[in-house]
């Protein structure tokens with residue numbers, strides 16, 4: 001029996017889950033094989049970690065903290081709902097004011113230019129573009 | 142007070158019933174979360190989340206299964222989600238680090254033994270090796286194995302918690318043990334533990 005087939009059974013050997021016949025074969029192999037015994041010891045120490053780690057300590061303030069979180073949640077929720085309702089209303093108001101303001105400005109602008117021919121306003125824009133901004137600032141100074 | 146009375150109390154918003162339930166079951170939930178996340182503080186935060194969920198969704202508990210079965214289910218789901226989110230974060234973090242020219246942390250962990258071959262392996266390192274091996278198990282194998290090892294639950298209850306057949310639980314735990322053994326054998330061969 002070679003080590004490869006034995007080491008595949010060792011975790012089940014440790015947990016007493018091998019059929020009797022197989023268990024005896026593994027036992028006999030272990031009696032004369034140092035390498036498999038070494039691996040068995042390693043497995044055993046790794047499996048021991050499960051029992052060592054069992055029942056990690058819970059902090060003494062566990063319920064106090066939990067209770068505070070519960071309260072926070074209950075207080076937070078109604079406020080949250082209120083915010084959820086009011087927020088879109090405020091956004092809508094801002095949007096409507098913005099659109100109205102924009103329309104007002106737009107209509108003022110078109111009123112002031114209605115008497116002028118369209119080409120005139122284009123020319124004005126071109127003039128403005130042709131004039132470098134630096135010279136415009138220098139003139140002011 | 143029995144389980145159903147406790148739940149009825151919680152359904153009516155009674156804090157005393159809730160406190161009793163928390164005191165009775167917090168170690169069970171903590172154990173389960175810790176088995177999956179391997180960190181005491183994270184496990185305690187998750188345990189808190191589990192009980193908040195219990196308080197919030199108590200009306201969904203119909204009493205068809207044991208209360209503990211329900212708690213195990215919430216605890217495993219939350220812990221697995223936590224791990225998944227962490228992995229996602231880790232993925233983006235490693236991209237960030239790669240761009241920033243930082244060192245890759247996961248490489249550091251797997252190579253730390255190679256950096257110090259003469260040092261004796263500490264208990265902490267052994268634990269980390271075991272945790273890494275558990276984390277590499279597929280999720281279902283991991284959950285079945287942890288419920289069996291940390292909580293010593295019988296296969297029948299694990300089947301109820303995971304909503305699978307008894308035969309599936311047997312097969313999952315068998316494969317989990319084989320996988321763990323293989324991983325630990327690889328480590329043994331490479332002398333990393």
Ligand SMILES: [Zn+2]
Nearest residue numbers: 003033035036
């Ligand atoms: Zn051997």
